[in-house]
Amino acid sequence: GAGVSQTPSNKVTEKGKYVELRCDPISGHTALYWYRQSLGQGPEFLIYFQGTGAADDSGLPNDRFFAVRPEGSVSTLKIQRTERGDSAVYLCASSSGTSGRRDTQYFGPGTRLTVL
Amino acid sequence: SQQGEEDPQALSIQEGENATMNCSYKTSINNLQWYRQNSGRGLVHLILIRSNEREKHSGRLRVTLDTSKKSSSLLITASRAADTASYFCATLGGAGGTSYGKLTFGQGTILTVHP
Numbered sequence: 343g344a345g346v347s348q349t350p351s352n353k354v355t356e357k358g359k360y361v362e363l364r365c366d367p368i369s370g371h372t373a374l375y376w377y378r379q380s381l382g383q384g385p386e387f388l389i390y391f392q393g394t395g396a397a398d399d400s401g402l403p404n405d406r407f408f409a410v411r412p413e414g415s416v417s418t419l420k421i422q423r424t425e426r427g428d429s430a431v432y433l434c435a436s437s438s439g440t441s442g443r444r445d446t447q448y449f450g451p452g453t454r455l456t457v458l
Numbered sequence: 459s460q461q462g463e464e465d466p467q468a469l470s471i472q473e474g475e476n477a478t479m480n481c482s483y484k485t486s487i488n489n490l491q492w493y494r495q496n497s498g499r500g501l502v503h504l505i506l507i508r509s510n511e512r513e514k515h516s517g518r519l520r521v522t523l524d525t526s527k528k529s530s531s532l533l534i535t536a537s538r539a540a541d542t543a544s545y546f547c548a549t550l551g552g553a554g555g556t557s558y559g560k561l562t563f564g565q566g567t568i569l570t571v572h573p
Contacts, residue, residue: 373559384546384563385501398559433501446491447561449501 344368346450348434354456355424363419363453367436374417375435375447376409377401385433391417392439424457431455464547464564472572477534479567481547482527488550490523491561492532495544504532504545539573 347366355361367374373392377385387401394414402408406424411417421428431452437445465480481490489508493501507514507523507530514521520533534541548561 375559375561377561377563382565384548384565385561387560387562390559392559401560431499435501446503446506448503449493451500 346434346436346448348432348450348453350453351451352454352456354458356458357424357426359424359457361421361424361455363421363432363455365417365419365434365436365450367415367417367434368438368448370438371436371448372414372439373437373445373447374411375437376417376419377433377435379431379433379452381430388419388432421455424455426457429455429457464545464567466567467565468568468570470570470572471537473537473539475537475571477537477541477569477571479532479545479547479569481530481532481564483530483547483549483562483564484528485549485551487525490521490530491548491550492519492521492530493546493548493563495546495566501546534569537569537571539571541571542569544568 349364375390376388378388379385389409390398391411394411406422409419431454433449433452435447435449437447463482471477487509489506491506492504494504495501505516505519505521507521518535523530544566546563546566548563
């Protein structure tokens with residue numbers, strides 16, 4: 343079946359602008375995760391959804407970052423007043439949720455965000 | 459700071475040789491996972507080892523876990539040029555942790571396999 347998809351694959355924006363990044367998880371997966379990966383680093387956790395609710399948003403760096411998952415499927419990561427330091431690859435992952443947090447997470451191809 | 463630290467940061471070998479990558483972590487874990495990443499994009503899950511397991515195999519992959527030393531190793535046997543990629547270990551926190559669903563990744567090992 344289809345894997346996790348993310349759109350757009352690349353996004354270039356100017357400092358101060360607002361951006362939205364979309365994630366379509368694997369069909370039926372109840373858990374969804376957002377990570378951010380800077381060049382030469384491993385991914386860093388941002389937020390985790392179980393169904394429609396954010397179960398853990400401890401990784402969001404500040405209040406410019408917000409994520410929603412209104413119907414428990416597609417999720418949107420929203421970044422306000424973008425800064426050059428926000429440039430990174432934003433990765434989304436989903437898991438079935440049947441074994442709770444021990445499920446394997448399946449990653450999408452990521453969105454490369456560049457803030458000029 | 460990263461929970462997992464991979465060693466070495468970069469590894470260059472010839473096709474047919476074995477590649478060993480190590481990972482250390484700091485806090486208690488539920489499980490440890492290894493991922494592969496090509497060209498800085500999507501991560502592919504390779505193998506998961508639970509905290510009560512010591513060794514696991516999957517094809518040409520062998521993973522060991524030593525919870526007393528808080529370390530793991532990934533061995534790729536008979537490497538191929540197609541194995542060239544970055545490899546990351548990631549830990550899922552132990553019981554009672556606040557990091558319920560999050561994976562904590564290391565900085566990765568860049569593996570280059572020369573034909």
